[in-house]
Amino acid sequence: MVVGAQCPHRAAERHADHPRPGRRARRGGAAGKMRLRLILGDQLNPLHSWFSRPQDDVVYAMMEVRQETDYVLHHAQKIIAIFAAMRDFARQLRAAGHRVHYLAIDDADNRQTVPGNLDYLPAHHGATEFAWQAPDEWRLDQQLSAYAAALPIPSAMEDTEHFYTNRDDAAQIFAGREHWLMEQFYRRMRTRHRVLMSDTGKPAGGQWNFDHDNREAWNGIPWEPADLRGRHDHSALWQTIQASGANSFGEPDAAQFAWPLNQQEALQQLERFVEHALPHFGRFQDAMSVKAWRLFHSLLSFAMNVKMLSPRTVVERVEAAYRDGAVPLASAEGYIRQILGWREYVRGVYWHRMPGYDRLNAFDHHAPLPSWFWDGQTRMRCVAAAIGQSLQHAHSHHINRLMVIGNFALLAGLSPHELHQWYLGIYIDAFEWVELPNTLGMSQFADGGLLATKPYVSSAAYIDRMSDYCKGCHYDKKARTGERACPYNALYWDFFDRNRDQLAGNQRLGMVYQQLRRMDEGALAALRERAADLRGRLAEL
Known part of the structure; x- marks a missing residue:
C-alpha cells in the first residue's frame, strides 16, 4: 500500500524532500495545456502546495487498486483506513474546487494497477503534462519513474513536502563511515532544527537522551486514558473491498472504525494525546500489559505515514507542551526522538540500502512463520x-x-x-x-x-x-x-x-x-x- 505524510505551511525551508538531481523529466507545456497529477494513497496532505488554489487545467488522479492491496497480505483495517482516508481526501479536494478523477476499487474502468490506469487517464483528459509526488517505497519509485520515462508528454516528480530530510541526507551525513549511529543523526537533527535546544545551543536539560528514565513497568497506575478517537461506520466500504476479491486478515471492525479519516481528526487525536497520555509516555513507553494495549502511546503513526498529519506539527506541539510545563522533559524528548530521530533515520537507511536490503539474511534463517x-x-x-x-x-x-x-x-x-x-x-x-x-x-x-x-x-x-x-x-x-x-x-x-x-x-x-x-x-x-x-x-x- 502507498503512504506518506504532510508538511506545514512555510515554503522552502519546510519542503525538504526534493527529488534527486536528474529525476525531473522533459519539463514543458504550451498554451492549452492540461496537467494530470497523481496522488498516491499515502500522500493525503491537504497542506501540499499543489492544493494552494484550484486550477482548471489540473486534474488529480486517485485510485484504489488491487496492485496495492495484494502485493502482501494486508490487515483488513489497513485497507479500510487507507481507502476511507483517500475517499475523504478526494471529497475535500472537490469541495475546495479541485478537479479529481477517482477510481474506486469496484469502478468498471479500474484496471487495478497504477500504470494500467495511467495508460488511459492522460488521453481521457487530454493531458499535456504529467506529475507525481515522490513515492516513499522503492517499488513504486521505480515503477513510476519507468512509466514516466516512456510517456510522450513532459513529466516531473515533485516533492512530497513532508519529511525533515531528503532521501539521501543520512547517507551524506555518514559519508565514508562504515557504521552509522542514530544518536549522532538525532543530535544533528535537533541542532539543525533547534528542537529542545537552549539559547546557548545546548540540549534542554543538559543531556540529549533520557532513555534511561523511560523504562518503567506499568502496574495499573495511572490507568490508561480513555480512547476518545472518533468512530466511523465503514461497513459499506468493507463490503465493497470484499466484493473486489482483495484478500485480508485480522478483525475489520468496520462498523466502529477508530482510525482517523482526515487531518482534522488527526489533530484532535494529537491534542488528546498531549493532554492525557504524553505526561506518562516517557516512564511507560516500554511497558506491556494484557490489560491495556494502548497504554500511553499516541497511535498517530498511521496519520503521519499517510501524510494527513505533519511530523513538524507533532514535534512542535510536543515541544510546546514541555516548554509550557505540561509534560516532563523525559516524555517530550523520548517521543520527539521517535519522530525527529528514528523515523527520519530509518528512512535514510532505507533509501541508501535499497534495492536488495529486503533479501539480507545474515544468520541464514529460513524457518516459515508458524x-x-x-x-x-x-x-x-x-x-x-x-x-x-x-x-x-x-x-x-x-x-x-x-x-x-x-x-x-x-x-x-x-x-x-x-x-x-x-x-x-x-x-x-x-x-x-x-x-x-x-x-x-x-x-x-x-x-x-x-x-x-x-x-x-x-x-x-x-x-x-x-x-x-x-x-x-x-x-x-x-x-x-x-x-x-x-x-x-x-x-x-x-x-x-x-x-x-x-x-x-x-x-x-x-x-x-x-x-x-x-x-x-x-x-x-x-x-x-x-x-x-x-x-x-x-x-x-
Whole structure:
C-alpha cells in the first residue's frame, strides 16, 4: 500500500524532500495545456502546495487498486483506513474546487494497477503534462519513474513536502563511515532544527537522551486514558473491498472504525494525546500489559505515514507542551526522538540500502512463520497477547513488535523476509520505507549490524520485568529446560551459542559470552537439545 505524510505551511525551508538531481523529466507545456497529477494513497496532505488554489487545467488522479492491496497480505483495517482516508481526501479536494478523477476499487474502468490506469487517464483528459509526488517505497519509485520515462508528454516528480530530510541526507551525513549511529543523526537533527535546544545551543536539560528514565513497568497506575478517537461506520466500504476479491486478515471492525479519516481528526487525536497520555509516555513507553494495549502511546503513526498529519506539527506541539510545563522533559524528548530521530533515520537507511536490503539474511534463517502468527493461538502468553492485539487493532506498540514478536522470530530462526512481509501487512502504520529497516535491521539483525549495534533479543527475564505477560502463562519463566520451560530461555542461549563466530567479537555482548564460557558443558548441551526440540515443533508451542 502507498503512504506518506504532510508538511506545514512555510515554503522552502519546510519542503525538504526534493527529488534527486536528474529525476525531473522533459519539463514543458504550451498554451492549452492540461496537467494530470497523481496522488498516491499515502500522500493525503491537504497542506501540499499543489492544493494552494484550484486550477482548471489540473486534474488529480486517485485510485484504489488491487496492485496495492495484494502485493502482501494486508490487515483488513489497513485497507479500510487507507481507502476511507483517500475517499475523504478526494471529497475535500472537490469541495475546495479541485478537479479529481477517482477510481474506486469496484469502478468498471479500474484496471487495478497504477500504470494500467495511467495508460488511459492522460488521453481521457487530454493531458499535456504529467506529475507525481515522490513515492516513499522503492517499488513504486521505480515503477513510476519507468512509466514516466516512456510517456510522450513532459513529466516531473515533485516533492512530497513532508519529511525533515531528503532521501539521501543520512547517507551524506555518514559519508565514508562504515557504521552509522542514530544518536549522532538525532543530535544533528535537533541542532539543525533547534528542537529542545537552549539559547546557548545546548540540549534542554543538559543531556540529549533520557532513555534511561523511560523504562518503567506499568502496574495499573495511572490507568490508561480513555480512547476518545472518533468512530466511523465503514461497513459499506468493507463490503465493497470484499466484493473486489482483495484478500485480508485480522478483525475489520468496520462498523466502529477508530482510525482517523482526515487531518482534522488527526489533530484532535494529537491534542488528546498531549493532554492525557504524553505526561506518562516517557516512564511507560516500554511497558506491556494484557490489560491495556494502548497504554500511553499516541497511535498517530498511521496519520503521519499517510501524510494527513505533519511530523513538524507533532514535534512542535510536543515541544510546546514541555516548554509550557505540561509534560516532563523525559516524555517530550523520548517521543520527539521517535519522530525527529528514528523515523527520519530509518528512512535514510532505507533509501541508501535499497534495492536488495529486503533479501539480507545474515544468520541464514529460513524457518516459515508458524500458523499462530495468523491467529494468535499459542500457549506463550506474551506472544499470544502481542499478536492478538495486532490482529484485533492492526497495531501494537514498538516493544511488543521488537522484544516479544521480533525477539522470538530471531531466536527461533524464522525467515526474516517472511517476517518482513508479515509486519508490512499486519500493521496499519507499516509502509516499507519505515517497516523494512525496523524489521530486517533492528529486529532481526539480518543486515549483520548495518542498523543496530547488537541483536535485540532477551530471555523471559526482560519480558517479565516489563510486563504482566508471564503471570498465568503455560510456561515457567524461570526454567531453561523441561517441557514447561519458557521457550525464550533455551532459545536465547542457543542463539548466542550457535552464532559465536559472528557475534562473540561484539563488545556489547561481552557479558553474554562470559556467561556462556562459564556454563557447564552438560547444562549447555541440555539447552541445545531443548532449543532444537523447540525449533522442530514451533507450530505446537
